[in-house]
Amino acid sequence: MSFRASRSALPGFALTMGITLTWLSLIVVLPLALLVLRPWTLGVAGVWHSIAEPRVLAALRLSFGAAVLAAAVNVPFGLLVAWVMLRYRFPGRNLADSLIDMPLALPTAVAGIALTALFAPKGWIGILLMPLDIKVAYTPLGILVALVFVGLPFVVRTLEPVLMDLPLEAEEAAATLGASRAQTLRRVVLPALVPALLAGFAAALARGIGEYGSVIFIAGNMPMISEIAPLLIVIRLEQLDYAGAAALALVMLLASFGILLLLNWLQWRMARRPS
Amino acid sequence: MSHFTLTRRAIIGATGGLLAAAGRAVAAQTTLLNVSYDPTRELYREVNPAFSTAWREKTGEGITINQSHGGSGDQARAVLEGLQADVVTLALAADIDALARRGVVATDWQKRLPDNATPCTSTIVFLVRAGNPKGVRDWPDLLKPDVAVITPNPKTSGGARWNFLAALAWAQRQPGATEASAEDFMRRLFRQVPVLDTGARGATNSFVQRGLGDVFLAWENEAWLARRQFGPDAYAIVYPSFSILAEPPVSVVDRVVDRKGSRAAATAYLEFLYTRQAQAIIAKHYYRPRDPDVLGQYAERYPTMPMATIQDFGGWDTAQAGYFADGGMFDRIFTPGR
Numbered sequence: 001m002s003f004r005a006s007r008s009a010l011p012g013f014a015l016t017m018g019i020t021l022t023w024l025s026l027i028v029v030l031p032l033a034l035l036v037l038r039p040w041t042l043g044v045a046g047v048w049h050s051i052a053e054p055r056v057l058a059a060l061r062l063s064f065g066a067a068v069l070a071a072a073v074n075v076p077f078g079l080l081v082a083w084v085m086l087r088y089r090f091p092g093r094n095l096a097d098s099l100i101d102m103p104l105a106l107p108t109a110v111a112g113i114a115l116t117a118l119f120a121p122k123g124w125i126g127i128l129l130m131p132l133d134i135k136v137a138y139t140p141l142g143i144l145v146a147l148v149f150v151g152l153p154f155v156v157r158t159l160e161p162v163l164m165d166l167p168l169e170a171e172e173a174a175a176t177l178g179a180s181r182a183q184t185l186r187r188v189v190l191p192a193l194v195p196a197l198l199a200g201f202a203a204a205l206a207r208g209i210g211e212y213g214s215v216i217f218i219a220g221n222m223p224m225i226s227e228i229a230p231l232l233i234v235i236r237l238e239q240l241d242y243a244g245a246a247a248l249a250l251v252m253l254l255a256s257f258g259i260l261l262l263l264n265w266l267q268w269r270m271a272r273r274p275s
Numbered sequence: 276m277s278h279f280t281l282t283r284r285a286i287i288g289a290t291g292g293l294l295a296a297a298g299r300a301v302a303a304q305t306t307l308l309n310v311s312y313d314p315t316r317e318l319y320r321e322v323n324p325a326f327s328t329a330w331r332e333k334t335g336e337g338i339t340i341n342q343s344h345g346g347s348g349d350q351a352r353a354v355l356e357g358l359q360a361d362v363v364t365l366a367l368a369a370d371i372d373a374l375a376r377r378g379v380v381a382t383d384w385q386k387r388l389p390d391n392a393t394p395c396t397s398t399i400v401f402l403v404r405a406g407n408p409k410g411v412r413d414w415p416d417l418l419k420p421d422v423a424v425i426t427p428n429p430k431t432s433g434g435a436r437w438n439f440l441a442a443l444a445w446a447q448r449q450p451g452a453t454e455a456s457a458e459d460f461m462r463r464l465f466r467q468v469p470v471l472d473t474g475a476r477g478a479t480n481s482f483v484q485r486g487l488g489d490v491f492l493a494w495e496n497e498a499w500l501a502r503r504q505f506g507p508d509a510y511a512i513v514y515p516s517f518s519i520l521a522e523p524p525v526s527v528v529d530r531v532v533d534r535k536g537s538r539a540a541a542t543a544y545l546e547f548l549y550t551r552q553a554q555a556i557i558a559k560h561y562y563r564p565r566d567p568d569v570l571g572q573y574a575e576r577y578p579t580m581p582m583a584t585i586q587d588f589g590g591w592d593t594a595q596a597g598y599f600a601d602g603g604m605f606d607r608i609f610t611p612g613r
Contacts (some may be wrong), residue, residue, distance in 0.1 A: 054610045122486045138470045220470040223609035238348045238431045240373055
């Protein structure tokens with residue numbers, strides 16, 4: 001076998017590889033394979049019919065659109081947060097740093113209920129937005145707020161190691177060569193960060209597409225307006241429409257996979273590009 | 276909640292078992308699981324001990340009833356997927372029909388007990404804020420531009436399906452009404468709905484805790500419960516000119532009781548719901564009892580109005596397919612241009 005050709009200096013390749021493959025198959029491939037197989041009891045036309053409904057398309061558009069938007073919001077703000085956390089020393093920095101992980105640790109339902117209480121017409125923020133005629137809770141805007149909340153740590157934590165490795169010397173060299181601060185940022189710092197920014201965007205996006213717990217509390221869940229695709233899956237399950245639920249899940253799976261593949265490819269291309 | 280009760284009961288049961296074993300041989304303790312929908316928590320918490328006592332008097336054996344609550348459709352799905360329910364007491368017959376279609380419950384389940392296997396009924400009423408500031412009296416008032424209506428999603432909530440059918444039944448009975456005009460009424464009604472919760476309790480929270488909406492379409496018993504809990508100063512109940520006879524049915528789960536050998540006890544439990552004693556408890560919790568004497572006793576609590584029944588819609592199978600299935604009326608009223 002050709003595995004032998006690339007024999008590593010480290011022992012235990014066969015054993016660890018075997019465990020890895022078994023583990024991946026059990027935890028990832030098997031459930032996904034079931035998902036891929038399940039919808040076809042409806043027949044190809046049935047699957048198509050159950051996905052091409054306007055209500056389903058609207059939910060998919062909302063889920064993917066809001067996730068893209070939320071990830072896009074999180075990239076600049078996440079960069080700012082990561083930058084401040086790494087480049088400056090200030091009192092309470094450790095506290096602020098651990099706060100960033102809160103959206104990861106908090107049960108999503110708790111986050112959703114808290115955000116709803118805040119943004120509902122009677123809530124602290126909702127009551128301030130009322131005179132401006134801005135409604136957040138129970139609108140697609142509320143979905144965006146929830147997704148920004150859950151996505152932030154993914155961007156910050158992806159950027160931090162890369163920022164940390166960014167040689168300060170490069171910035172100093174740029175400065176001595178006469179670059180202005182803006183030029184240094186635009187020509188030296190940001191290009192080095194692009195692959196990490198993309199990776200953070202991808203992670204936040206992936207989280208946003210599948211997010212359920214925090215969104216259903218704040219969304220309003222109106223068909224065609226604020227109903228996310230994962231909620232439609234749950235609704236179909238409750239109607240005992242397992243195949244229909246799996247069909248919708250399969251579409252989400254394929255679309256998410258495609259998007260992540262594209263983002264990874266972009267990232268790979270940029271990392272390879274000579275600087 | 277249900278888990279807590281289950282665990283606590285299990286511990287009590289286990290302790291009791293040990294004590295009994297330490298004493299002398301005692302007949303095995305039977306345990307039944309009643310899988311029910313959301314708003315019946317308080318009702319069965321009172322019915323269960325009453326049945327336990329009655330069962331002990333009759334047979335000399337102890338019996339424990341555990342209860343589990345959730346959205347009606349969700350609970351049916353849990354039973355279908357293996358939750359070991361001895362009896363199901365759900366919000367609508369369609370959910371038990373779904374179990375019957377898959378062989379979990381006998382197909383003639385609705386004929387095994389009196390009154391279509393529904394020991395009590397309820398109806399759909401309007402819960403409004405104190406003093407009824409928007410002047411909501413009847414169904415057409417719900418379409419006033421400044422009135423926001425709270426109802427859960429009929430795809431997931433049993434209560435919401437009764438809400439939907441009650442509104443539709445009213446619209447169908449207006450002079451000169453057609454199918455198109457009734458559907459148009461439903462479309463305009465749901466334009467007044469700012470949020471669709473998935474279950475009845477979630478919708479109650481939106482209305483009560485979040486202060487959302489002016490009218491809450493609610494089970495009669497939920498409306499009375501909210502009024503009792505928060506006082507008549509906080510909410511008022513409005514009885515519309517026309518509503519629907521909501522029949523929450525009960526059944527033994529054949530697949531489970533045959534395996535466990537608990538059919539006799541499970542059947543006795545459901546029959547107990549029809550006794551004078553249980554009917555009084557049912558009335559106390561603002562459901563409408565079947566027993567005419569008990570009903571008469573509490574008559575002032577149950578205003579009468581003309582009501583549609585599910586049979587007017589051709590039964591649940593027809594209603595389900597026509598209104599709530601994918602592509603049904605509920606989907607249509609949210610889809611523009613069709």
